[in-house]
Amino acid sequence: MEGEKLILDKYIELSRDMGGKASIEGDTVHIIVPSEKLVEAASKLFNEYQCDFRVCVGTDERPLNGYFTITHIFTDNRNGLYVLLKTYIEPQDPKVPSITNAVPGADWCEMEARDLLGIEFTGRTPYRLVLPPEWPKGLHPLRKDVPYNYRPQIRGVSEKVSTTTETGVIPIGPYHPALHEPEYFELYVEGEKVVDVKYRGFHVHRGIEKLGETRMTYQQVNFLAERICGICGFEHSSCYALAVEKAAKLDVPERAQFIRSIVLEVERIHSHLLWLGVAFHVLGYDTGFMHVWRIRERVMYLAELLTGSRKTYGINLIGGVRRDINEEKKQKTLEVLRELEKEYKGLIEVALSVPQVRKRASGTGVLPREDALKLSVEGPTARASGIDKDARRDLPYAAYKYASFRVPVYTEGDNLARLLVRVDELVESMAIIEQLLDKIPKGPILLEKYEIPEGRVGVQVVEAPRGGDVHFVITGHGKPYRWRVRAPTYSNIPALRVMLRDQPLADAPLTIASIDPCFSCTDRVLIVRENGRREWLRLTGGLKI
Amino acid sequence: MSFVKKIIKPVEVLVVASKTGRVTIKYPFEEPWISPEFRGKIEIDPTKCIGCGACVNACPPNALEMIESEDKKTLRYFVGRCIFCWRCIDVCPVGAIKGTRNFELATNDPLDLYDYIVHNRVKCRECGKVTGETTRMLKYVLEKAFVTENYNNKCPDCRKKIFINAISMRRTGPVGEKT
Numbered sequence: 001m002e003g004e005k006l007i008l009d010k011y012i013e014l015s016r017d018m019g020g021k022a023s024i025e026g027d028t029v030h031i032i033v034p035s036e037k038l039v040e041a042a043s044k045l046f047n048e049y050q051c052d053f054r055v056c057v058g059t060d061e062r063p064l065n066g067y068f069t070i071t072h073i074f075t076d077n078r079n080g081l082y083v084l085l086k087t088y089i090e091p092q093d094p095k096v097p098s099i100t101n102a103v104p105g106a107d108w109c110e111m112e113a114r115d116l117l118g119i120e121f122t123g124r125t126p127y128r129l130v131l132p133p134e135w136p137k138g139l140h141p142l143r144k145d146v147p148y149n150y151r152p153q154i155r156g157v158s159e160k161v162s163t164t165t166e167t168g169v170i171p172i173g174p175y176h177p178a179l180h181e182p183e184y185f186e187l188y189v190e191g192e193k194v195v196d197v198k199y200r201g202f203h204v205h206r207g208i209e210k211l212g213e214t215r216m217t218y219q220q221v222n223f224l225a226e227r228i229c230g231i232c233g234f235e236h237s238s239c240y241a242l243a244v245e246k247a248a249k250l251d252v253p254e255r256a257q258f259i260r261s262i263v264l265e266v267e268r269i270h271s272h273l274l275w276l277g278v279a280f281h282v283l284g285y286d287t288g289f290m291h292v293w294r295i296r297e298r299v300m301y302l303a304e305l306l307t308g309s310r311k312t313y314g315i316n317l318i319g320g321v322r323r324d325i326n327e328e329k330k331q332k333t334l335e336v337l338r339e340l341e342k343e344y345k346g347l348i349e350v351a352l353s354v355p356q357v358r359k360r361a362s363g364t365g366v367l368p369r370e371d372a373l374k375l376s377v378e379g380p381t382a383r384a385s386g387i388d389k390d391a392r393r394d395l396p397y398a399a400y401k402y403a404s405f406r407v408p409v410y411t412e413g414d415n416l417a418r419l420l421v422r423v424d425e426l427v428e429s430m431a432i433i434e435q436l437l438d439k440i441p442k443g444p445i446l447l448e449k450y451e452i453p454e455g456r457v458g459v460q461v462v463e464a465p466r467g468g469d470v471h472f473v474i475t476g477h478g479k480p481y482r483w484r485v486r487a488p489t490y491s492n493i494p495a496l497r498v499m500l501r502d503q504p505l506a507d508a509p510l511t512i513a514s515i516d517p518c519f520s521c522t523d524r525v526l527i528v529r530e531n532g533r534r535e536w537l538r539l540t541g542g543l544k545i
Numbered sequence: 546m547s548f549v550k551k552i553i554k555p556v557e558v559l560v561v562a563s564k565t566g567r568v569t570i571k572y573p574f575e576e577p578w579i580s581p582e583f584r585g586k587i588e589i590d591p592t593k594c595i596g597c598g599a600c601v602n603a604c605p606p607n608a609l610e611m612i613e614s615e616d617k618k619t620l621r622y623f624v625g626r627c628i629f630c631w632r633c634i635d636v637c638p639v640g641a642i643k644g645t646r647n648f649e650l651a652t653n654d655p656l657d658l659y660d661y662i663v664h665n666r667v668k669c670r671e672c673g674k675v676t677g678e679t680t681r682m683l684k685y686v687l688e689k690a691f692v693t694e695n696y697n698n699k700c701p702d703c704r705k706k707i708f709i710n711a712i713s714m715r716r717t718g719p720v721g722e723k724t
Contacts, residue, residue: 216605217602219603219632220603220604220605222605223605223606223628223630223632224605227628287558287562288558291558291561291562291565294565294568297568297578301578301580304579304580304582304583305580305581305582306582307582308582308583308584308631309583309584309629312628314584314628314629314630314631314632322635323582346561347558347561349554350554350555350557350558350561351558353551353554353555354555355555
């Protein structure tokens with residue numbers, strides 16, 4: 001208790017030094033600082049207090065208080081605290097100092113806020129990240145005065161990413177049979193060696209955040225959040241529900257939290273099995289791919305039994321879940337897990353003994369720890385580079401505090417390490433499900449009556465198979481006022497540049513696959529196109545690694 | 546592990562494969578592997594539906610829509626948008642919606658993707674104007690909450706008028722008549 005007080009004092013002192021104010025709500029520390037002190041405060045949080053940078057959120061709060069705001073979300077993993085660093089920005093000519101020099105991981109989210117809200121960041125090179133190049137200047141879709149169904153008349157133009165003639169250019173994507181999703185990589189090669197990489201993503205404009213803020217109700221957004229990702233959708237809907245519940249201070253039944261945790265782990269198992277299959281396929285070990293996917297089918301059936309659907313489970317609501325786990329389902333789950341564990345262990349032993357798997361994965365796509373820390377990477381990518389972080393343990397949510405599990409950490413930072421992290425995590429996940437099924441308390445699964453007050457803030461990190469999902473919610477009338485989603489791939493893609501550099505070209509597909517990228521989750525922002533000027537894109541150009 | 550064993554280990558996958566045998570099934574000639582909890586297409590019972598629109602409000606992807614016309618209210622279900630979340634089943638006050646395990650919904654006629662349930666709207670007995678509710682909704686409400694016979698089947702405007710009239714009659718005589 002004494003220690004906890006000291007830690008909170010540290011943050012209050014920080015805000016006092018910066019001429020701001022701090023308030024504490026549950027596990028969230030809200031710090032408001034004047035904008036000229038923002039960089040100093042962020043740098044202190046990131047470098048001195050070793051907080052983990054997650055994402056920044058720009059909000060149009062003009063209808064509420066006449067200002068734009070930017071909130072940098074940090075998490076203090078050692079003490080299980082969320083630290084929100086917020087600053088108000090004048091609505092005329094919104095300008096705020098950029099924190100990318102202190103926190104390189106903030107590069108993308110600042111540019112996203114610039115595109116979608118028109119907040120200018122000083123002290124860095126701006127470039128257009130999210131919106132297509134033909135999008136008209138001065139139209140910022142996430143501002144509250146832009147209706148959600150507004151479509152400017154635009155004509156698509158083709159976009160040229162590279163202008164270099166010095167090195168060979170190998171384009172991958174945006175539609176490539178091996179990639180499953182639209183993204184565009186440009187590899188610059190000298191002979192066999194990759195010397196630089198450019199990434200152009202954000203081809204998928206779904207307008208999910210805007211939809212959640214305008215057209216849908218609190219309960220409907222759960223189902224929309226689930227569709228952010230095709231693989232880890234339940235993490236997103238849980239994350240959203242937990243964020244709203246935290247904002248409204250709802251007391252969700254324990255049984256519901258247990259069921260959430262169990263289904264989250266089921267999802268992790270099937271996601272990692274899927275990834276292992278894809279990795280074996282990329283490595284040229286198709287036998288392994290077939291067998292891993294064969295045993296994955298059991299998990300899909302299990303998910304369907306527990307929730308009613310193979311994917312997009314649709315059981316999350318604010319205040320609890322919709323499907324209970326009865327005795328029969330519990331026995332069936334344990335039975336499936338027992339068989340799965342036996343089969344999985346035998347299979348993975350065989351697969352890892354295959355010489356080409358080990359040889360091609362080890363030593364390729366290395367991400368050193370320093371770079372991983374600087375870029376705030378997430379999930380297995382971070383854990384394979386020696387960063388011991390896992391939101392399930394560090395910022396316990398749902399029912400994870402009742403389960404004991406090991407967080408596998410490898411220090412090599414190569415593709416094999418990322419593979420082994422997932423291999424180990426699978427076994428842990430099976431153990432977690434067994435423990436939670438054993439401890440599941442009796443009681444209701446859904447909160448019947450509750451109220452969600454307006455203007456509250458909730459932030460939640462949920463450890464998805466690929467890393468931490470972050471959902472930031474400001475509650476509004478009948479629907480979220482602001483809903484910001486960050487998928488883990490969003491922070492992992494910039495790290496690809498480090499991983500791919502100075503590597504043989506043949507290893508590039510495996511390295512790209514090794515972060516388990518999910519591009520559509522990353523691109524959940526807005527819109528189409530317009531008659532307009534063409535701009536040269538500077539992709540990850542502002543980031544100096 | 547001895548050297549030879551290490552070399553031979555990858556070949557063990559043959560044992561796994563031969564033990565497993567064939568796992569694919571001859572769909573559609575064999576039953577697909579579907580759990581009893583599976584959520585498929587919904588079916589709306591037209592005899593039970595009262596046209597209240599609770600499902601329309603709950604439906605996240607707008608697969609259920611209420612189309613209002615002069616004297617009809619039509620509940621339209623479009624399978625193409627349905628995400629099979631069964632929220633409509635949760636919220637239906639009369640239990641008119643039933644979930645099925647049917648997922649084989651491909652068709653060569655796009656009209657098969659739509660279901661319509663047409664409801665009559667209540668006409669005000671006083672002024673003849675159509676009100677918001679359907680006839681069945683009115684019946685349902687009357688069963689639940691007792692509204693004076695005098696007031697049902699009337700539009701809100703007429704109800705207000707009757708009410709004010711009734712009070713004024715009691716106190717000062719009819720409204721609008723000056724002595």
